[in-house]
Amino acid sequence: xxxxxxxxxxxxxxxxxxxxxxxxxxxxxxxxxxxxxxxxxxxxxxxxxxxxxxxxxxxxxxxxxxxxxxxxxxxxxxxxxxxxxxxxxxxxxxxxxxxxxxxxxxxxxxxxxxxxxxxxxxxxxxxxxxxxxxxxxxxxxxxxxxxxxxxxxxxxxxxxxxxxxxxxxxxxxxxxxxxxxxxxxxxxxxxxxxxxxxxxxxxxxxxxxxxxxxxxxxxxxxxxxxxxxxxxxxxxxxxxxxxxxxxxxxxxxxx
Numbered sequence: 001x002x003x004x005x006x007x008x009x010x011x012x013x014x015x016x017x018x019x020x021x022x023x024x025x026x027x028x029x030x031x032x033x034x035x036x037x038x039x040x041x042x043x044x045x046x047x048x049x050x051x052x053x054x055x056x057x058x059x060x061x062x063x064x065x066x067x068x069x070x071x072x073x074x075x076x077x078x079x080x081x082x083x084x085x086x087x088x089x090x091x092x093x094x095x096x097x098x099x100x101x102x103x104x105x106x107x108x109x110x111x112x113x114x115x116x117x118x119x120x121x122x123x124x125x126x127x128x129x130x131x132x133x134x135x136x137x138x139x140x141x142x143x144x145x146x147x148x149x150x151x152x153x154x155x156x157x158x159x160x161x162x163x164x165x166x167x168x169x170x171x172x173x174x175x176x177x178x179x180x181x182x183x184x185x186x187x188x189x190x191x192x193x194x195x196x197x198x199x200x201x202x203x204x205x206x207x208x209x210x211x212x213x214x215x216x217x218x219x220x221x222x223x224x225x226x227x228x229x230x231x232x233x234x235x236x237x238x239x240x241x242x243x244x245x246x247x248x249x250x251x252x253x254x255x
Contacts (some may be wrong), residue, residue, distance in 0.1 A: 165242030181248025216249030
């Protein structure tokens with residue numbers, strides 16, 4: 001399917017690995033120009049030479065703003081912003097969580113999206129196919145026991161997405177959220193390991209419990225998330241906005 005993204009100018013946060021890297025690779029395969037940032041400089045250095053990148057901690061608003069400005073200048077404009085940066089956050093009961101780790105989770109998973117959108121919107125208004133795709137999580141729809149900072153941040157992403165869709169609709173800027181379910185990769189492994197430790201059980205038991213709430217009992221792949229993001233950025237989605245789209249194998253609960 002031709003998604004008419006040849007030459008499109010795309011900024012992706014946290015694009016050096018996992019879901020972000022799959023999104024970077026997918027846009028490149030579609031013929032787009034890509035800029036990305038990440039905190040992992042070694043992983044950034046493995047990106048293809050045609051990808052503009054900077055090492056950035058998205059919790060640093062000044063550095064993040066500087067990256068958006070530099071990326072727009074390098075790309076010659078902006079057609080799509082993909083807010084992918086996030087962390088798993090702490091695992092534990094609310095009374096045991098330190099304020100610092102809660103604030104870090106909210107800053108990276110939610111506040112950074114406010115910063116990038118605010119900086120990107122003036123440039124998106126100049127595009128003929130402007131869009132924003134925010135990566136939320138199924139935790140942002142269902143909640144997640146022992147992971148309340150992460151779930152709260154991802155609920156916030158959905159609220160931000162809907163509000164921006166309404167606010168930016170007159171500018172024809174589409175704003176949508178993608179909600180991954182249980183995604184294969186190191187982050188999900190660490191989440192399940194932390195859950196198993198918190199409950200005094202095994203990794204295998206934690207994994208079985210996670211899949212017990214899912215109709216299609218298999219991991220979502222980063223590529224499947226990337227495919228959804230790229231479609232939302234394409235002109236074929238020109239009237240699709242304000243949506244929170246789950247890619248989760250029909251998961252009804254996060255343990």
